[in-house]
Amino acid sequence: MLYNSLMRKQNTSWQKVAPWYNRITDQGRGHYYHQHVVIPGVLRLLDLNSKNLNQESKVLDLACGNGVLAKSLPKSVKYTGIDIAEDLVKTAKNEDKNYNHRYLVGDVTKPEGLAPRSLGEVGFTHATIILALQNISDPKSVIENAARHLIPSPAKPLAEAGKLLIVLNHPAFRIPRQSSWGIDEARKIQYRRVDKYMSPMEIPINMNPSDKNSQVTMSYHFPLSDYSKMLKDAGFVINLIEEWTSDKESEGRARRMENRSRDEIPLFMTILATKK
DSSP states (O other): OGGGGGOOOOOOOOGGGHHHHHHHTTTTTOOHHIIIIIHHHHHHHHTTTOTTOOTTOEEEEETOTTTTTGGGSOTTSEEEEEESOHHHHHHHHHHOOOTTEEEEEOOTTSGGGGOHHHHOOOOBSEEEEESOGGGOSOHHHHHHHHHHHBOOOOSSTTOOOOEEEEEEEOTTTOOTTTEEEEEETTTTEEEEEESOOSSOEEEEEESSTTOTTOOEEEEEEOOHHHHHHHHHHTTEEEEEEEEEOOOOOOOSTTHHHHHHHHHHSOSEEEEEEEEO
């Protein structure tokens, strides 16, 4: 596959930008889109906010960062978050006192990072990768690791197999350095320009463009067809794909075209898949 050329075992940890990430996410409480779009969507699709929640529900949050998801889960849900960035895990532990929650430092691309002896258990009912897969050079291995620890398709008629939910910056419309906004003055519309999509890309991101000494992280772009193939190869069946738009609204002279483009061009894409 095309993405094989980018799957080098790189250290893509956000340890070096942990202070910045903790700041913009309010020490793990989430930024605006976490709170208004992403986390509500995750809870809805995984049915983790149901009053009739199965008491055996166990969530494995891969590349959990500073634990944004955990703070929105029902208190009875057992949660394990894993991330390679030690300072983000430290923040998660400091801010989360739920005895059903635990956080581990580990590399989610490697089987030994999620080995039963360190993870403590298998048979998770849910796995999530929230706004993190596009920052990992080897997404295929992360998806394979999720499959290893999810409940397989059961023999019992009323039981359910484990579910994986992936949330991405939309791979068709939010490609760093290869997509941008434009304005068609004649038609009075704002549009999204995409210069490159099908080719996998490794893209350096300056976390603060106004600071020449700012830390750089890497973003990895793959087309939707690659993500579909990764899931299939790991033993998943895709149940649903949703595309989430911004709920913000503009004011002023350009509000009509800005609001139109905001409603029509999604920010995020989510894939819900079930383990076979």
